[in-house]
Amino acid sequence: MTSEIKKKESQVPEPSLRRMPCYLTYLKLARRDQQEFISSTQIARDMGVDPTQVTKDLSYTSIVGKTRVGYEVNTLIDVLEDFLGFNKLDKAYIFGAGGLGNALLHDHKLDQYGLTIVGAFDVDPKLIGTQIQGVPIYHVNDFKKIKEDDVSVGILTVPAEFAQEVAQTMADGGIKGIWNFTPIRISLTEDVVIQDTSLYAHLAVMFNRMKNLSDKK
Amino acid sequence: MTSEIKKKESQVPEPSLRRMPCYLTYLKLARRDQQEFISSTQIARDMGVDPTQVTKDLSYTSIVGKTRVGYEVNTLIDVLEDFLGFNKLDKAYIFGAGGLGNALLHDHKLDQYGLTIVGAFDVDPKLIGTQIQGVPIYHVNDFKKIKEDDVSVGILTVPAEFAQEVAQTMADGGIKGIWNFTPIRISLTEDVVIQDTSLYAHLAVMFNRMKNLSDKK
């Protein structure tokens, strides 16, 4: 019992990770405005968050700030992009090319954030064999045949009832990270990272907060 | 100081709200499979979460479960949809019809989750005057002229540098809830609800977890 291995060592808290792309965007705007140095206090003020939190979040990266001056904008941008993996392009397949999947294929900005979609899979005969934004669409059954080794990410945008099954197919094919847009909890082995991003979950929160506000009056 | 009014009374925790659409999807699949009653224990097992949590989450709605039987699937679905506001359609405008905005216009499922997009605003002359999926696209400057009273939600999918400005325009026009897809923290008066949904934030979390995993080996 004493030899219990400490599993999660020093994982970066998820909320911190989520804030980092925000800092990055903010910093890029600051750079555009010719700012050379920036303090966590200023970031905090402009973004409306707690200054200590900014400091703590940034301290998870390797950067160290200069007292009274702050951080150098350019290196901070580099460090953050590196830390978040936004400057090395990961390849991804998209599963489910209708609706949301289609939409993501049109979102050119993904490339700026480290993800490039190299292929799509669907079951709709009307889609298979065509291309969207230069990305070819294949039949799901051909996944194993087509799958290339250096594609590590799968984007899951199929209808809910197929989510678990398709996720399993992805995992079997060697996909290491699944970006799950369905409102289904996927269960797979530990070695596959699953990132849930249900848009409808966020909608639910927004509606609830709006109702709270109008009830209060 | 003693008369300090308790501000947030009994707000439903955000994590709970986020899980609810998941339960809903799960329940709809259960209904399709002819299940009439369901227990929180079963939901928990199938979804891979803590049973107590399911019970607690459901207790925020008005439903009460029968001991040893669980909850009636149909009424639970109704209660959840009602609680989340998914059965009364809110009207929304979308700001920024390129890339992601375009994608959302193609996501038919939004209607099922209580949101219907009735108009889009952009600045691109090539888009203005056209329609996407039957939704007309106007120039942002015409927003005040066009805005109808019963549209309460604005979807923000403009480039980061215009986010704050466009959000302000929305608020001035009487928008009550802003679904913010930009990685920018928007600051407005308290009476506008802002729901941040930065896809790139989730991407950051996924990349980080994937790196952790491959480092461990």
Next chain:
DNA sequence: CAGTGTGAAGTTGTTCACAGCA
């Protein structure tokens, strides 16, 4: 006794307070 519902314990993340520095 399998399941609901709840108060208490534990964990995680946020905010505060302050030491150290230029």
Next chain:
DNA sequence: TGCTGTGAACAACTTCACACTG
């Protein structure tokens, strides 16, 4: 004085333990 960086206090959420119910 204005800033970084950190350890301690606090708040939010999750998990555990258990009383209760048909």
